[in-house]
Amino acid sequence: MKKIEAIIQPFKLDEVKEALKSIGIDGMTIGDVRGHGRQKGHKEVYRGQEYNVDLLPKVKLEMVVPASRLEEVVRTLTAAARTGKIGDGKIFVYDVAEAIRIRNDDRGESAL
């Protein structure tokens, strides 16, 4: 099992969700986060006082998928989240040791 952690542009969230749903992935956890990589922030001015805003709003998606589906999911996700401009975000992939469904003690891939 693999855990996919994707940090994407907030306005791409709906497209990404739709794309994943179309290949049968509909379980995920998302959260509003702030951050930046190579992308520079922007300048805001309030009554002449300048602020450089470098932590920008992003959305983080987390999902765990069977290892066999990893490539397909990552491909779908990148395609849907990409604008081609700086700031599109990143995807990190982790190994997952175990998954347990709390309701009925299902274990492993059947718990996903």
Place this chain on the structure above:
Amino acid sequence: MGPAMRTSLKLCCLMPFLMPAALFAQAAPDLASRISTLEAAAKSAQSAGDNAWMLISSALVLMMTGPGLALFYGGLVRRKNVLGTMMQSFILMAVVTVVWAVVGYSLAFGGSSLFIGDFRFALLHHVGSAPNADYAATIPQQTFMVYQLMFAIITPALISGAFAERMKFSAMLLFTVLWSLIVYFPMAHMVWGKGGLLNAFLGGKVPCFDFAGGTVVHITSGVSALVCALYLGKRLGYPEVPMKPHSLVLSFIGACLLWVGWFGFNAGSALAASPLATSAFVATHFGAAAAALGWIAAEWIENGKPSVLGGISGSVAGLVAITPASGFVQPFPALLIGLCAGVVCYLMVTRVKRMFGYDDSLDAFGVHGAGGTLGALLTGVFATNAVNDALKDSAGRTMPLGLVDGNGAQVLNQLIGCAVAWALAIAGTLVILKVCDMTVGLRASSEQEIEGLDVALHGEEGYIFEG
């Protein structure tokens, strides 16, 4: 048949139309009494109209403090201080009201001495439904009293923009009570009170035109704000730590409420539902409009972006500057005054504040001190008897008012008025701050300031979205 009918029967027994004849017979003998009845009715109708407008104006001016100023200032601070900041405006609606009832109204409008009133109206003694002809002959004195109270409330509330996010609530309470007594009431008496030093219409030595409070409200509050900002020092981390306004949406709503409320402030200062009130209404609106454009234009040129905060700040600056002039100037000079205020106040809060490095957190000085002074001086330039003919010489002829009427000396009088307001504000505020500092202490502790005044001083949070 009533007794009147029987009388008319005796007088006009030959006439067949008894009813009209009876009425005529009753009215004819006493034309004088009919006229006096009509006069009383006309007077009462005017009084009713004037009183209606003045009560509405009073409510509009209160609306400027809460919610107007509370929202405007509340949105400009950080999220952790939104309630503390709103409270600094709101609590004055209660505190100043009590002070005003006990001695404030009397110290501002009782008697006819040079610098301050007396105690004749203390505890609102003799302040009832009969008009006070010195100030407003057509409305109950109680209406005049409550209208003026709303000005006494908003003026110290304006100062809170300078010490926002760091002053103790207890210190703020003591400060504003003392400030009302030592700065506001004397200044209101000098400019608007009978026999006051600067009064233009009721026997002042240096006639200074201040229709709705350029000196009394905006210079006193704005200059005191600067003194407070300097005395208290900067907020922790200013200017390195970002202190962005937490909600310009709140500030936007507040500024628009201020704009509307200002019609009560300025047009209400005619103290009657008169053509002068209309003229002041128009000048007020035009001043605000031009100033919003002036500030936005300056900002657009300098930063490449016209901001909402710039627009609303500009409109407030224009309203401030047109306040002393509103009952004296025509619409196009009002536009010009507004435009100047928009650009000047923009430069004050950007260039001048940065140059000197003081932390006037919400720009109470940059907008009210600077805008008020500019407006008071330009009133001396553009005041004209074509708008306001209340100033008459001994022969009853209308006197020239400002430079445009050929009375250049008025600009000097305005300058003296400004100087008195500046001096009183600086000296009074310094003394009061010293007293507060030595008794209750001025600043919240640095732990409280970091935690935020809402939780630290009031035990609550502005935004709770759970549950």
